[in-house]
Every structure is written in C-alpha cells, then in structure tokens.
Amino acid sequence: MGIQIMPSLLSSDFANLQREIESVPSADALHVDVMDNHFVPNLTLGLPVVESIRKATDAMLDIHLMIDEPDRWAPAYAEAGAESVTFHIEAAAAPVRLARELRSLGARAGMALKPATPIEGYADLLPELDMILIMTVEPGFGGQKFLDLCLPKIRRTRELIDALGSPGAQRRGDIWLQIDGGVSVETIERCAEAGADCFVAGSAVFGADHPDEMVEKLRQLAQH
Numbered sequence: 001m002g003i004q005i006m007p008s009l010l011s012s013d014f015a016n017l018q019r020e021i022e023s024v025p026s027a028d029a030l031h032v033d034v035m036d037n038h039f040v041p042n043l044t045l046g047l048p049v050v051e052s053i054r055k056a057t058d059a060m061l062d063i064h065l066m067i068d069e070p071d072r073w074a075p076a077y078a079e080a081g082a083e084s085v086t087f088h089i090e091a092a093a094a095p096v097r098l099a100r101e102l103r104s105l106g107a108r109a110g111m112a113l114k115p116a117t118p119i120e121g122y123a124d125l126l127p128e129l130d131m132i133l134i135m136t137v138e139p140g141f142g143g144q145k146f147l148d149l150c151l152p153k154i155r156r157t158r159e160l161i162d163a164l165g166s167p168g169a170q171r172r173g174d175i176w177l178q179i180d181g182g183v184s185v186e187t188i189e190r191c192a193e194a195g196a197d198c199f200v201a202g203s204a205v206f207g208a209d210h211p212d213e214m215v216e217k218l219r220q221l222a223q224h
C-alpha cells in the first residue's frame with residue numbers, strides 16, 4: 001500500500017452524512033471516531049450509526065474506538081462490516097486476544113497510542129497487528145494543533161515495522177502506520193518524512209471549500 005488519506009467524519013455535518021461521504025470520492029477510507037465520554041471527554045456515535053454508514057457506502061470503513069472496554073465492544077464493529085477496527089492499547093485488557101478476534105472476523109486490527117504512550121513496550125505485539133495509529137493530538141476532539149513531540153515516536157515505529165520485513169523476522173508485514181490529529185497541508189509532509197503512510201484528516205478536509213480536492217492535495221504532499 002502507498003500513501004492513504006482517510007477523512008475523519010468527526011468534522012463532517014452529522015445531519016448530512018450521506019452527502020458528506022459522497023463529497024470525498026477520492027478518500028482511501030472513511031475514518032469514524034467512536035467516543036464514549038469515558039476514555040475521552042467527548043461523546044460521538046456508536047454501532048447503530050456505523051451500521052447505517054455501512055449501508056450508505058462501499059468505501060472502506062476505518063473505525064477508531066476511543067472507548068473503555070474495547071475487548072467487549074470492538075468485535076461488533078467488525079461484524080458490522082468495518083474493514084479496519086482500531087482499539088486503544090491504554091484501554092485494552094487483552095490486546096493480543098482482541099486483535100486475533102478482529103482478524104478472525106475479517107477486519108484489519110489496529111492499535112492506537114495516545115501521545116504520551118511509548119511504542120517500545122508494545123513492539124512485540126506488532127506481528128499481531130495490521131495498523132499502528134499514532135495520535136498526534138490528545139484524543140477527543142477535532143481541530144486541535146498537531147503535536148510535533150510525536151514525530152520521534154513515528155520514526156521509531158517506522159523502524160520497528162520495517163524491521164519486521166527483514167530476513168528471519170516473524171512476519172513480512174503490510175502494517176500501516178497511521179497518524180491522526182492536526183494533519184493538514186502544513187503538517188503532513190513532516191509526518192510522511194518521519195515514516196507515516198496513512199493519514200487521518202478531519203477539519204482540513206471537511207473545513208475545505210472543496211473536500212475532495214483537499215484529499216488529493218494532502219496525498220500529493222505526502223508522496224513527496
């Protein structure tokens with residue numbers, strides 16, 4: 001997989017989701033933020049809305065669970081037809097079991113880390129995962145400022161992923177390295193240079209006059 005741009009529906013108009021989804025045909029996936037007002041101080045949407053979005057589009061659905069007890073709730077999103085389901089490592093009780101369950105249900109399994117969570121303690125989990133999501137803002141809200149302090153972690157994660165592709169490694173991986181928070185024309189090149197290949201953008205895309213042109217612009221910037 002090359003560079004992927006995934007607009008975050010959190011910054012879209014929830015009263016007109018169908019129209020908003022159709023405004024970004026160039027998107028590689030639609031990123032859906034599920035927040036429970038416990039793991040993060042915000043409440044967004046849950047399974048019934050994801051089920052409706054599934055019916056409304058064939059686009060890949062990339063679910064980001066910012067919730068407590070993902071072990072209990074995450075599998076239902078895979079069962080609902082989401083191609084990718086990401087849980088926070090800070091909230092997961094049994095991440096290996098959960099990742100295996102998501103994969104057995106046909107979804108890609110993603111692991112997200114908040115800005116203060118180091119990747120090092122979780123390096124051994126990588127072969128069980130299809131995506132690592134490095135949050136570049138504190139999770140909970142769109143429209144926040146990108147945290148440059150996360151760039152070294154992106155680089156270290158890229159090194160760990162690439163090491164899995166070396167001879168003798170446990171797995172030759174297609175593990176995506178996703179960045180979420182404050183991604184814009186000002187910040188995306190820095191993230192790509194650090195090794196990210198998958199970019200979530202909310203306010204940058206849905207705040208643009210022409211959302212789909214912004215998707216293309218972000219993709220071009222990340223490719224250079």
Ligand SMILES: O=C(CO)[C@@H](O)[C@H](O)COP(=O)(O)O
Nearest residue numbers: 008139140142143182202203
């Ligand atoms: O998970 C989150 C926020 O917690 C994101 O997916 C936001 O939706 C990103 O929004 P922008 O920072 O791109 O405006």
